[in-house]
Amino acid sequence: xxxxxxxxxxxxxxxxxxxxxxxxxxxxxxxxxxxxxxxxxxxxxxxxxxxxxxxxxxxxxxxxxxxxxxxxxxxxxxxxxxxxxxxxxxxxxxxxxxxxxxxxxxxxxxxxxxxxxxxxxxxxxxxxxxxxxxxxxxxxxxxxxxxxxxxxxxxxxxxxxxxxxxxxxxxxxxxxxxxxxxxxxxxxxxxxxxxxxxxxxxxxx
Amino acid sequence: xxxxxxxxxxxxxxxxxxxxxxxxxxxxxxxxxxxxxxxxxxxxxxxxxxxxxxxxxxxxxxxxxxxxxxxxxxxxxxxxxxxxxxxxxxxxxxxxxxxxxxxxxxxxxxxxxxxxxxxxxxxxxxxxxxxxxxxxxxxxxxxxxxxxxxxxxxxxxxxxxxxxxxxxxxxxxxxxxxxxxxxxxxxxxxxxxxxxxxxxxxxxxxxxxxxxxxxxxxxxxx
Numbered sequence: 001x002x003x004x005x006x007x008x009x010x011x012x013x014x015x016x017x018x019x020x021x022x023x024x025x026x027x028x029x030x031x032x033x034x035x036x037x038x039x040x041x042x043x044x045x046x047x048x049x050x051x052x053x054x055x056x057x058x059x060x061x062x063x064x065x066x067x068x069x070x071x072x073x074x075x076x077x078x079x080x081x082x083x084x085x086x087x088x089x090x091x092x093x094x095x096x097x098x099x100x101x102x103x104x105x106x107x108x109x110x111x112x113x114x115x116x117x118x119x120x121x122x123x124x125x126x127x128x129x130x131x132x133x134x135x136x137x138x139x140x141x142x143x144x145x146x147x148x149x150x151x152x153x154x155x156x157x158x159x160x161x162x163x164x165x166x167x168x169x170x171x172x173x174x175x176x177x178x179x180x181x182x183x184x185x186x187x188x189x190x191x192x193x194x195x196x197x198x199x200x201x202x203x204x205x
Numbered sequence: 206x207x208x209x210x211x212x213x214x215x216x217x218x219x220x221x222x223x224x225x226x227x228x229x230x231x232x233x234x235x236x237x238x239x240x241x242x243x244x245x246x247x248x249x250x251x252x253x254x255x256x257x258x259x260x261x262x263x264x265x266x267x268x269x270x271x272x273x274x275x276x277x278x279x280x281x282x283x284x285x286x287x288x289x290x291x292x293x294x295x296x297x298x299x300x301x302x303x304x305x306x307x308x309x310x311x312x313x314x315x316x317x318x319x320x321x322x323x324x325x326x327x328x329x330x331x332x333x334x335x336x337x338x339x340x341x342x343x344x345x346x347x348x349x350x351x352x353x354x355x356x357x358x359x360x361x362x363x364x365x366x367x368x369x370x371x372x373x374x375x376x377x378x379x380x381x382x383x384x385x386x387x388x389x390x391x392x393x394x395x396x397x398x399x400x401x402x403x404x405x406x407x408x409x410x411x412x413x414x415x416x417x418x419x420x421x422x423x424x425x426x427x
Contacts, residue, residue, distance in 0.1 A: 174388065183322065185322055186389040186390045188394040
């Protein structure tokens with residue numbers, strides 16, 4: 001299998017792990033590198049299948065990284081034609097939809113033995129606040145250990161089943177997750193920023 | 206000492222000098238830097254010491270592996286917040302008289318990483334810097350020029366009087382505060398005794414005089 005067909009893999013995986021419902025996330029760019037969204041509760045089983053299946057045999061995880069998706073409010077305008085008092089009128093409506101935010105872990109898998117890949121799999125947390133746990137895939141691909149630690153450090157995803165989940169880059173007592181979109185750096189004003197603010201006509205804080 | 210008398214005596218084969226001059230000449234001609242590099246600037250620093258640029262011509266070829274034997278620390282590269290306490294600690298361990306060169310944009314101000322969460326916005330927040338060398342990274346010539354500026358400072362240093370070095374003053378601090386890892390960043394974010402920062406002062410201009418204030422008039426620095 002040289003060219004990976006993501007739909008085929010999805011079907012094989014869903015057949016192998018009963019009850020697992022996956023979603024194909026399409027990549028609209030020319031690279032068309034589509035990815036599979038693994039459900040949290042079946043992710044470990046699915047990963048084990050990907051690793052050990054004779055034809056898929058994804059024995060190498062080249063990269064694990066995180067993505068922060070904050071709450072997103074999208075507005076779309078819908079035009080509807082209605083007839084009021086026998087006159088055709090076009091009414092414009094604005095509809096707002098709120099997608100609640102979540103954190104995402106992305107893994108790039110290759111097969112050294114079969115010489116194919118990459119297969120991109122993702123996992124999403126329930127939200128960005130209290131429920132930020134995902135199953136660790138380190139038991140399947142040992143190379144994920146430090147990268148999952150980095151995701152834990154910078155995005156705050158808690159990986160259950162990780163052998164040694166500590167911060168990797170920042171110090172132990174550090175409380176923030178700097179790669180999250182809503183991270184604000186603590187004010188460390190030394191006067192130079194104050195001068196810049198007053199020169200631009202802004203208010204100095 | 207009178208320069209004319211010095212020349213006259215010199216013609217007679219008598220060489221006169223001051224202890225200060227000899228002492229400072231010796232010190233400036235044999236500066237021992239610390240073997241210490243942080244990022245790409247360190248590569249330029251290494252190049253400076255090698256045959257093509259040859260920092261040995263200025264008497265600073267003996268890079269010491271221990272701060273106890275060094276009297277110059279060239280902060281060459283990005284100082285991360287995780288590294289900053291160690292840099293201050295190394296500086297504290299050096300014997301007096303000691304000097305600091307901040308080499309490159311990162312060591313001076315954080316450089317291109319200034320807005321990052323993990324980079325210190327200039328090493329002069331925690332230790333006193335004698336020479337700042339701008340550049341990203343500075344070329345070896347720039348480091349040599351900065352080093353020569355430092356030599357000028359050493360020669361000009363007086364051993365007695367009001368301008369005598371800080372380490373001869375008993376009351377002057379000999380160690381600088383090592384910052385600690387806080388919950389959101391380094392604690393404290395800077396040592397205000399090292400380099401006093403400009404303070405913003407609000408000046409209230411009477412409204413009758415003031416026609417249309419520009420932002421620059423409202424706030425000014427002292």
